[in-house]
Amino acid sequence: MPNPPMPSFRAIRAAILDAPPRPQGFPLDALCDGARLRTIRAAPHLRALLADIRAESARAQAEPPEPLGFELFRRFGQSGDRAAFERAYFDRRRRLLGLSLAAAVDGDDTPLPALADLLWEICGEYSWALPAHLPLGPDEARASRTPPEQVVDLFAAHTAHALAEVLALLGERLDPWLHYRIRAEVEQRVFQPLFHDPHHFKWEWEPINWAAVCGGCAGMAALVLEDDRERLAGMVDRVVRALECFLEGFGDDGGCAEGIGYWAYGFGFYTYFADALRQFTGGALDLMQGQKLRQIAAFPGAVSLGGDAAVNYSDADPRVAIHPGLGSYLAARFATPMPALAEPTLAHDHIFRWGNTTRDLLWTDPAALHAPVGSGTFFLPDLAWVVDRRVVGGEVLAFSAKGGHNDEPHNHNDLGHFLIHVGGESLLADLGAGVYTRQYFREQRYEHLHTGSHGHSLPLLNGQPQRAGRAHAAHVLACEPHPDGLRLALDLTSAYDDPTLRAFTRSFGWTASGGAATLDLADCFDFAQPPAALEERFVSLRRPALSEGCATWSGERGDVTMHFDAGLFAPSVEELATHTHQGQPITVFILRLLAQGAGAAVDARFQFACRLA
Known part of the structure; x- marks a missing residue:
């Protein structure tokens, strides 16, 4: 399925030059309409969000923002820590939302003095880009083509977008x-380096969320601020080329290798820009057309595990609440229900991105909220992911497994990894993203529990985990859905660098009926000589109870019992402390099965009995 054709520069120029004048407040002009504002203020589904906005406005007026001083700025370069600087940085964006939207929604000028001071402070920040996205030190900065204050990263683009729409x-x-100052700062920090330099930022050609987020935010800022229509046409054309690259990151199945969280981020800001461009041009330019866009929009329905739980491969959290504004928009545009959308709150976005909260305020449709998830079997062939989801009495019993390769965006070395989800929790789990530090994205990445194969339900061969790189790939041997489940077989030989490994296949047979299911897992190894060590590992956030040839993980609303060959494997449980992506401490339990006296050929079989309580 080819990408939908993007408009040529000729078409873009014609549509931009022919576009009518912007309405007051564009693209948030509904917030300048008295009747619409009265509806928003009275809407029950917006009550929590409006209360949050007003409370944040009051806090921001009462307490000054934390300075973004030099010690915070250089901490990332010194230790790799991102959290201290980003906490203060994102608090400013939270204040910006509260003060601006309280003034707009309530027609109240009380927040404006504090807002003016905050806008002046943001305009004075050394760089709108995060230190994590800048050169590591002054030597690297001097050698860089782009000075730090002109680096257009995700958050420089977010800042330009937010300030432009606040002005409008x-x-x-x-x-x-x-x-005057906001226009000058956006011009110098974003428009000049992005639109006036024939050199492209790396994100402009990478098929990942950055292309849509950076491009979309810069494009929305241009649609709001730029009055020269000829220049604007060129700016929009540059953005559209980045969006073409973004769409190239999706196969025909519409799946997002970066995971559901980055699907929401990248495709969300693609959608926000596409809608603003359609509004600006009176519908002449519409980037939301085509079957591939429909498939991309359907991705959350394939990976949902009920409520805010989702299949969370790559750097995705196990719980991802899709913004209800985005979900409502896509549900209406593609007639594709979005599962489990909830009423919006300010905390829905923990880093307070302007585009998400404003579209939640304007786009959330109460009729689209709390749509139930249904049963279904899904195979995403381009990603090589399978999901089988059964809904019984409102509870979800599900299985998922993945192939792919070990050079995916936000990659984890996780070929052949799988999940078992029972009644609201994944008892065989994926840890998702870890805490983002400098080390997490550099040479030490796969030493991390969250990203290395040793932190997934995968074997270690002769003590070695899987390796990173495009050559380390899974090959799908069979994928056979059937009315009661599915069968998946993968060749994982090339996932490892073990010179003695001649072949390794992993096959799954999943059968579900009512509130119970069985997973038969077979790992077949062929070594040139008996392995010095062969260890099977199974990852959970629940401690397994062990008995002879048996391990049971018990959850709040169900359990999973695994049977294994007690004559072949000696079990033990390793308890490890780690942190979620947001920095919350968690304990991980890894069931380790060490093979005893394994020969050169090993046929390891495991049966999982899964039950909803």
Whole structure:
């Protein structure tokens, strides 16, 4: 399935030049309409979000923001820690949302003095890009083509987008000096380095979320601020080329190798820009057309595990709440229900991105909220992911496994890894993203429990985990869905670098009926000589109870019991402390089965009995 054709520069130029004048407040002009504002203020499904906005506005007026001083700035380069700087940085964006939207929704000028000071502070930040996305030190900065203050990363683009829409939304209620300075800073920090340099930023050609987020945010800022239509046409064309690259990251199955969280991020900001461009051009340019876009929009329905739980391969969290504004928009556009959308809150986005919260405020459809997830079997052939989901009495019993390769965006070395989800929790689990540090994205990445294969339900061969790189790939030998489940077989030989390994296949047979299911897992190894060590590993956030040839993981609403060959494997449980992506401490339990006296050929079989309580 080819990518939907993107408009040529000729078509873009014609549509931009023919576009009508922007309405006041574009693209948030609904917040400048008295009747629409009254509806928003009275909407029950927006009550929590509006309360959060007003509370944040009050806090931001009462307490000054934390300075973004030099010690915070250089901490990433010194230790790899991102959290301290980013906590203060994102708190400013939270304040920006509260003060701006309280003033707009309530028509109240009380927040404006604090907002003016905050806008001035943001304009004075050394760089809108995060230190994690800048050169590591002054020597690297001097050698870089782009100085730190002109690096257009995700958050420089977010900042430009937010400031542009604040100006449009509040208009003459803001001092002319703020208009002048914001326009000047956006021009210098984002428009000049992005639109006036024939050199491209790396994200412009990479098929990942950055292309859509950076491009979409810069594009929305341009649609709001740029009055020269000829220049604007060129700016939009540059953005559209980045969006082409973003779509190339999706196969015909619409799946996102970066995981559901980055699907929501990248495709969310693709959608926000596409809608703003369609509005601006009176529908002449519409980037949301085509079967591939429909498939991409359907991805959450394939990987949902009920509620906010989802299949969370790669750097994805096990619980991902899709923004209800985005979900409502896509559900209406593609007639594709989005599972488990909830009423919006300010904390829905823990780093307070302007585009998400404003579209939650304007786009959330109460009729689209709390749609139940249904049963289904899904095979995403381009990703080589399978998901079988059974809904029984409102509870979910599900299995998923993956192939792919070990050079995917936000890659984990996880070929052949699998999940078993029972009644709201994955008892055989994926740990998802770890805490983002400098080390997490550099040479030590696969030493990390969350990203290395040793932190997944995968074997160690002669003490060695899987290796990173495109050559280390899984090959699908069979994928056979049937009414009661599915069968998947993978050749995982090339996932490892063991010179004695001649062949390794892993096959899954999943059969479900009512509130119970059985998974038959077979690992077949062929070594040139008996392995010095062969260890099977199974990962959970629950401690397994062990008995002879048996391990049981018990959850709140169900359990999984695995039977194994007690004559071949000696079991033990390793308890490890780690942290979630948000820094919350968790304990991981790895069931380790060490083969005893294995020969050169090993046929290891495991049966999992899964039951909803």
